[in-house]
Amino acid sequence: MNAPLLTIADLRVRFHNRDHDAVAGVSLSIGQGEIVGLVGESGSGKTVTAMSVAGLLPRKRCDYSGTILLDGVELLHADRRILRGIQGRSIGVVFQDPLSCMDPLMKVGAQVEETLLLHTDLSKAERRQMALEALAAVELPNPERVYNSWPHELSGGMRQRACIAAAVVIRPALLLLDEPTTALDVTVQAQILELLKKLNRESGISMLFISHNLGVVRKLCTRAAVMQNGVIVEEGDTERVFRHPRHAYTRRLIDAIPTRDGRRESA
Amino acid sequence: MKYAFRRLSALLLTMLIVSLCTFAAFSGISGSAAEARLGTQATPERVAALREELGLNRPFAVRYAEWLSGFATGNLGDSLTYRQNVGELLRDKVLVSLLLSGMSFALIVLCSIPLSLLVVRWAGTSLDVAHTLWNQFCMSVPPFFTGLLLSWVFGVALHWFTPGAFPGLSRTGEALHFLLFPAVAIAIPRIAMTVRMLRGTLLRELNRDYVRTAISRGSDRNSVLRRHVLKNALTPAVAFLAQMMAEIVAGVIVVEQVFGIPGLGRMLVVSISNRDYPVVQAIVVILAFWVVASNTAADLINVRIDPRLALRDE
Ligand SMILES: Nc1ncnc2c1ncn2[C@@H]1O[C@H](COP(=O)(O)OP(=O)(O)O)[C@@H](O)[C@H]1O
Ligand SMILES: [Mg+2]
Numbered sequence: 306m307n308a309p310l311l312t313i314a315d316l317r318v319r320f321h322n323r324d325h326d327a328v329a330g331v332s333l334s335i336g337q338g339e340i341v342g343l344v345g346e347s348g349s350g351k352t353v354t355a356m357s358v359a360g361l362l363p364r365k366r367c368d369y370s371g372t373i374l375l376d377g378v379e380l381l382h383a384d385r386r387i388l389r390g391i392q393g394r395s396i397g398v399v400f401q402d403p404l405s406c407m408d409p410l411m412k413v414g415a416q417v418e419e420t421l422l423l424h425t426d427l428s429k430a431e432r433r434q435m436a437l438e439a440l441a442a443v444e445l446p447n448p449e450r451v452y453n454s455w456p457h458e459l460s461g462g463m464r465q466r467a468c469i470a471a472a473v474v475i476r477p478a479l480l481l482l483d484e485p486t487t488a489l490d491v492t493v494q495a496q497i498l499e500l501l502k503k504l505n506r507e508s509g510i511s512m513l514f515i516s517h518n519l520g521v522v523r524k525l526c527t528r529a530a531v532m533q534n535g536v537i538v539e540e541g542d543t544e545r546v547f548r549h550p551r552h553a554y555t556r557r558l559i560d561a562i563p564t565r566d567g568r569r570e571s572a
Numbered sequence: 573m574k575y576a577f578r579r580l581s582a583l584l585l586t587m588l589i590v591s592l593c594t595f596a597a598f599s600g601i602s603g604s605a606a607e608a609r610l611g612t613q614a615t616p617e618r619v620a621a622l623r624e625e626l627g628l629n630r631p632f633a634v635r636y637a638e639w640l641s642g643f644a645t646g647n648l649g650d651s652l653t654y655r656q657n658v659g660e661l662l663r664d665k666v667l668v669s670l671l672l673s674g675m676s677f678a679l680i681v682l683c684s685i686p687l688s689l690l691v692v693r694w695a696g697t698s699l700d701v702a703h704t705l706w707n708q709f710c711m712s713v714p715p716f717f718t719g720l721l722l723s724w725v726f727g728v729a730l731h732w733f734t735p736g737a738f739p740g741l742s743r744t745g746e747a748l749h750f751l752l753f754p755a756v757a758i759a760i761p762r763i764a765m766t767v768r769m770l771r772g773t774l775l776r777e778l779n780r781d782y783v784r785t786a787i788s789r790g791s792d793r794n795s796v797l798r799r800h801v802l803k804n805a806l807t808p809a810v811a812f813l814a815q816m817m818a819e820i821v822a823g824v825i826v827v828e829q830v831f832g833i834p835g836l837g838r839m840l841v842v843s844i845s846n847r848d849y850p851v852v853q854a855i856v857v858i859l860a861f862w863v864v865a866s867n868t869a870a871d872l873i874n875v876r877i878d879p880r881l882a883l884r885d886e
Binding site for chain 2: 394405
C-alpha cells in the first residue's frame with residue numbers, strides 16, 4: 306500500500322483542568338479512500354482525537370504532543386494561518402448535532418457554500434451551482450428548495466445531509482465524522498450510512514468515522530480501532546475485530562450493540 | 573405579514589388602554605384642579621360655569637373619544653396656563669425631544685457596537701478587569717451630572733455652545749450642534765450598559781457549536797464574527813435597545829432641564845407644577861406611545877432577522 310493520507314503518531318492531549326490525559330498516546334493511520342472506524346465509550350477520547358486532526362483543539366487550554374501528518378504536512382503544531390488553509394479545504398468535519406452545528410440565521414445554501422467562499426475564488430453563480438450539486442449528491446430531494454431553506458425548516462436527517470454536503474462540496478481528501486448518526490433515528494441512520502458509502506465509492510474520499518456503536522462501524526468501515534481511556538486497545542480489519550475480539554473491552558462493546566428485538570439495531 | 577399585523581394590533585390596543593387610563597385619571601384630577609384655581613372666588617355658580625366651559629359636564633365616553641381623535645387632528649383642547657391649543661403648543665417640542673432621543677440613540681448604537689467588538693477581544697486578559705471597572709463607572713454617572721459637567725466645560729469654559737440658548741429647529745445645523753452635548757450626557761451610561769450586554773451576548777455566541785463548524789471550514793475569527801456571530805447577537809441587541817428607549821426618554825426629561833432645551837420634558841415639568849393637566853396628559857400619552865412604538869419596531873425588525881420568532885408565538 307502506498308503512503309497513508311493521514312498519520313497520527315503518539316498523540317497526547319491533556320486539558321489543563323483535568324488530571325488525566327484525554328488522549329494518551331494514540332497512533333492511527335488512514336489510507337487513501339479508506340474508511341476507518343473509531344469506536345469507544347463516551348469519554349474515551351474519540352472526539353478529542355478528531356478535533357486534534359481538524360485543528361479544533363483549544364490550544365491555550367491544553368498540553369499536546371505527537372505528530373499528525375496529512376499528505377506529509379504536520380497539523381498538530383502548525384501555524385494557525387497554515388491550518389486555516391487546510392481546514393475545510395483538505396479536511397471536512399461533520400459533527401453530531403446537525404441543529405446546533407448550523408448557524409440558525411443563515412440559509413442552508415449559504416452554509417453549504419461557505420468553504421467555497423473561503424477557499425476558492427469562484428463566482429457566486431458557480432458556488433451556487435456546486436452547492437446545488439452537493440445537495441443533490443447527498444440525495445436531498447429538491448435541492449433548489451433546500452438551498453433556500455432555513456435550518457429550522459429541515460428535518461434532522463435532512464439537516465445532517467446538508468452538513469455532509471457542506472463538508473464535501475469542495476471535495477476534501479479527508480472527512481471526519483464525529484458520531485454523525487447518533488442524534489438521528491434508526492432508519493435515517495441507515496440511510497446516512499448508505500450515503501457515506503456511496504460518497505466514498507464515487508469520490509474516493511477517506512473517512513474517519515467515530516461512533517460508540519461497533520455495530521454501526523461494522524456496516525461502514527473496512528478497518529476499526531477500539532479506544533478506551535485515551536488509548537487504542539485494539540485495531541484491525543473490522544470483521545476480524547468483530548468476530549475475534551482480542552480485548553475484553555471490545556467484547557463488552559460487541560455485547561452492548563443494541564439488537565433488533567431490543568432497542569433495535571440500526572437497519 | 574401576519575406577524576406584523578398581530579404586532580401592530582397589539583400596539584394599537586396597548587395605546588388605547590394607556591390613553592384610556594391616562595384620560596380617566598386626569599379627568600378626575602383636572603376637575604378639582606379647575607376648582608382649586610378659582611380659589612377663594614369659588615362659588616357653586618362659578619364652579620358650575622367653569623366645568624361647563626371646560627366641557628366636564630358631558631359624558632366621559634364622548635369626552636374621551638373627542639380627546640383621542642385629537643391626536644390625529646391636533647385638537648387636544650386648550651392649555652390652562654397658555655390659553656393655547658395643546659396640539660399647537662406641543663408640536664415643536666415633540667420634534668425637539670424626538671430629535672434629542674434620536675441623537676442619543678444613534679450615539680449609543682454607533683459607539684457600543686465597535687466598543688463591544690474591541691472589549692470582546694480583551695476577554696480573559698488583564699485589560700478585561702480595567703474595562704469592567706471603567707464600564708461600571710460610566711454606567712453609574714447620572715445624565716444630569718454629566719450634563720452639568722458638559723455645559724460647564726463646553727458651554728461656560730470653552731464657549732462651544734451657549735447653555736439655555738437653544739437656537740430653534742429652523743436653524744437645523746446649529747440645533748444639531750447644540751443637542752449633541754445633551755445627547756452625549758444621556759448616552760454615556762447607556763453606552764456602558766449596551767457594551768456590557770453586547771459583550772456577554774457575543775461571548776455566549778462565540779461558544780456556540782456553529783462557530784466551531786465555521787472554524788472547521790477554515791474561517792478566521794473576523795469572518796466568524798462578521799458572517800455568523802454578529803447576526804446572531806443582533807436580535808437580543810435590538811430588543812435591548814428598544815427597552816432602553818424608555819430610559820432614554822427619562823434621560824431626555826432630566827437633561828432638558830439641565831441644558832434649558834424647550835422640549836417635551838421641560839414642558840412636562842413646568843405643566844405639572846402649573847397643574848396644566850390637558851398638557852400633562854397629552855405629553856404622558858405621547859411619551860408612552862414613543863416607548864411602546866419602539867418596542868413594536870424592534871419586534872418587526874427582529875422577525876426579519878430571525879424568522880423563527882414569527883413561529884414562536886403562533
Ligand atoms: N474542552 C474540554 N475541556 C476539558 N476536558 C475535556 C474537553 N473536551 C474533552 N475533555 C475530556 O477529555 C476526555 C475525552 O473526551 P472526548 O474526546 O469528548 O470523549 P468521546 O468523544 O470519546 O466521548 C473526557 O474525559 C473529557 O472530559
Ligand atoms: Mg464525542
